[in-house]
Amino acid sequence: MDQPMLTAINLAQWKILALFLCMCFVSVLIVLCTKQKEPLKSSTPPIFKNDVEPTTYPPVEPLPDFEWQKTEPLKLRPFKPKYHLTMSIEDSTLSELIEIDKNYVDRIALRKEVMKKHPETVLGAEDCVKMAVDEFYTWLVGTYLPTRFSRMFKVIGPAGDQPSLLHNLATGEKFCLRPADKPLETLRTMGGLVEDDLLFLLPSADGDGYTLKGFVTCFPNGFDTKKKLNLKLRDIHKPVPSYKQKLExxxxxxxxxxxxxxxIRRANWTITSTDQLFTDHGNHLYEGESIPKEDLDIDKARVRCERQFVHRLPQTRGILFSFKTYLYTAGN
Known part of the structure; x- marks a missing residue:
C-alpha cells in the first residue's frame, strides 16, 4: 500500500518541477526577444556635428556698397580705469578680419617702402611655414578680398579662361591667385596688399606650444620681429613683466x-613719443631696462592702438596672429 502512494507523490512533484522549469524557459525567451528589439549601444561616445571642426573657411559677408575713399579709420578706445594684465579677448567673425579705410593707398605705399628698406627686419620665413602661408594667401586673394570688398578687388582672367589674377582697383596692381614658390615672397606680396601685419605660428617640434615660423610686420611696435623667429609663444613674451606668472x-x-x-579679437594700446609706424626699437621698456631722458614733442606723440585677430587655419591648422595699427594724436 505504501509504495503506490510514494510513486503518486513523486509524479506530482515532478509535474510541478517540470511546469516551473517551463515557465522559467519562457521568461528567458521573452527577455531575450525584448533585448534584441533595443538599439545596440556603442562603448565609444557618439561624434556630434559640433565636435567636428571645419576644414574650410566659413562664408564671407559682402560689403557691396563699401567705398574705401569715404571710410574713416576706426576709433579704438581700449582704455580702462585700472590696468590689469589679462588676455582681454572677445569673439568676432571671419568677415571682420580685415578693415580698410581712406588711408589704404598711403599705408600700402609706406609698407612697400619699409619692406624695401628693412627686409631683414620686417620679413622672415622658414620653409616649413609654406603650406600655412599658401593656404591663407589663396583664400585671401581668391575669396575674402573680392567677396568682402567687391568694389575694390576683382578676380579676373583672360576671356573664356579660369580667373588667374586679383585686380586691386585702388592701386591698379594685379596679383597672381597662386602663391609664390617661396613663402617669403608670398608674405611680401601680402605685405603690399593689406595693412595688417601677419605672424604665422606652427605647433612646436617637441609638441610643447607654438613657434613663430613666418611673418610680415611692416609696422612693429618697438621690436625686431626677426629676433622672434623660431621662438615659442612664451619666449616671445618673456620680456613682458608678469607675463610668465599671469598669462603664460x-x-x-x-x-x-x-x-x-x-x-578672436582684442585691442591694445601704448603711448609713443613718435608718429612713425615703423619702429623696430624703443617703444617698450622692459623690466631691468633704462631709457634715456628726452624732450617730448606733444605734436609727435601718439596713442598707438592695435586691432588684433587670432584664428586657426582650417586646413594646415597653423595659427595666424594678425593686427592693424592705428595712430591717434593726443587731441583725438
Missing amino acids: KSMDRYFDRLKTGKF
Whole structure:
C-alpha cells in the first residue's frame, strides 16, 4: 500500500518541477526577444556635428556698397580705469578680419617702402611655414578680398579662361591667385596688399606650444620681429613683466584649444613719443631696462592702438596672429 502512494507523490512533484522549469524557459525567451528589439549601444561616445571642426573657411559677408575713399579709420578706445594684465579677448567673425579705410593707398605705399628698406627686419620665413602661408594667401586673394570688398578687388582672367589674377582697383596692381614658390615672397606680396601685419605660428617640434615660423610686420611696435623667429609663444613674451606668472599658462592652453571657425579679437594700446609706424626699437621698456631722458614733442606723440585677430587655419591648422595699427594724436 505504501509504495503506490510514494510513486503518486513523486509524479506530482515532478509535474510541478517540470511546469516551473517551463515557465522559467519562457521568461528567458521573452527577455531575450525584448533585448534584441533595443538599439545596440556603442562603448565609444557618439561624434556630434559640433565636435567636428571645419576644414574650410566659413562664408564671407559682402560689403557691396563699401567705398574705401569715404571710410574713416576706426576709433579704438581700449582704455580702462585700472590696468590689469589679462588676455582681454572677445569673439568676432571671419568677415571682420580685415578693415580698410581712406588711408589704404598711403599705408600700402609706406609698407612697400619699409619692406624695401628693412627686409631683414620686417620679413622672415622658414620653409616649413609654406603650406600655412599658401593656404591663407589663396583664400585671401581668391575669396575674402573680392567677396568682402567687391568694389575694390576683382578676380579676373583672360576671356573664356579660369580667373588667374586679383585686380586691386585702388592701386591698379594685379596679383597672381597662386602663391609664390617661396613663402617669403608670398608674405611680401601680402605685405603690399593689406595693412595688417601677419605672424604665422606652427605647433612646436617637441609638441610643447607654438613657434613663430613666418611673418610680415611692416609696422612693429618697438621690436625686431626677426629676433622672434623660431621662438615659442612664451619666449616671445618673456620680456613682458608678469607675463610668465599671469598669462603664460593660460595663453599656451588657449592656443592649444583654439578651434577652427573661431575668430578672436582684442585691442591694445601704448603711448609713443613718435608718429612713425615703423619702429623696430624703443617703444617698450622692459623690466631691468633704462631709457634715456628726452624732450617730448606733444605734436609727435601718439596713442598707438592695435586691432588684433587670432584664428586657426582650417586646413594646415597653423595659427595666424594678425593686427592693424592705428595712430591717434593726443587731441583725438
